[in-house]
Amino acid sequence: MPIRYHQLVTYESGPNSTYEEPKLHSSPGYSSEGPLDVQADVEDPIKTENKRRRRALRFGFLSLLAALYMTFFVAKSFLSGGFIRSCHGKHRIGKHGVHQNATSAKLPTYFTLPSGDKIPAIALGVWRAAPGEVGEAVKAALKVGYRHVDDAWIYGNEREVGEAIRASSVPRKDIWLTSKLWNTFHAPEDVEPALDESLARLGTDYLDLYLIHWPVAFKKGGNTVDFDLTENPYPTWQKLEQMVEKGKVRNIGISNFNIRRIQNLTSNPLKIQPAVNQVELSYWNPQPELVKWSKENGLLLEAYSPLGSAEKVKESLEIPEVLVIAKETGLTPAQVYISWHIQRGTVVLPKSVHPVRVEENFHVAPLSSDAFERLEKAATSHEPFRAVDPHWGIDIWN
Structure with missing residues (x-):
């Protein structure tokens, strides 16, 4: 709306003005002190x-x-250009991108999904957490402040995770709980029974997020690929949309989908767009093209194996550039990586069953723009290495 400025008009006064005092005559209505009730000319x-x-x-x-x-x-x-907005100590970001942040800012504690739900930026990952250990890890995580637990049917530990959640003093409504639909259950008639089994094991009547674990469907009773349902996941997705309508799931998403497979799904008339895509993201497999594309298309990424998986974590923590940044910031190498992932605009899922490391992984801080770019350059300058690459007789990544 344009603003109109009014021209200022001034009037000359003072010893050089041309104004002349009118003469007053002695007549009715006048006194010696001046006019009583008359209009001057x-x-x-x-x-x-x-x-x-x-x-x-x-x-x-x-x-x-x-x-x-x-x-x-x-x-x-x-x-609105991607900077953090403060809200009682919590933060939102534009287009899930935060690497421009100054070091005086805080990293976001959550990301906002299309549904309006706020997903915590750091989750406890429980993949490969052994029975008897995972429950204690969940308790330790909730005690130090985690409010996000990422699980899956295939991990085989949902029951212990649910028991640990109920044993904690944290209300269920304050915990973000994720599980995943395994390949065996992609047939539409199998989706709801599989979900119900996960809900029963976790001891909850809803999930905050339910993901298609892999873009691969198995035929019933084994690990044989169902190529038709793999290439056309729309019937599976439609059933997940029904689970949202029934209130059993609040948000739905995908996992391990590349750009082609995402577009293959979203080219259908979806009622609900995927809320997140959980993929392997690490120093060894940073996937910059997928990160960029996902930001541009409003799809939040979640980073699993963020420290490089069990096979690469020791080597990850000894990368010279990371050690330098750790010394500069006072962070541990693990904290540098986790901070980097959040600053890239992704939810991060570090996994540990050791209470000290569980707590360490929760404490993060923003990297300077220079440190962030140095780590980003180092991660994207080598040949990528994928730690998780199942061989099911199908090329998952193309």
């Missing part, structure tokens, strides 16, 4: 000066409004 200089002052005040007020107007829209544009 020229405007009183005091009134003129008052008008000039009022116009100046009005001009100043309009100028102030214009300045405030411009300041508001500049600030609004700045804040």
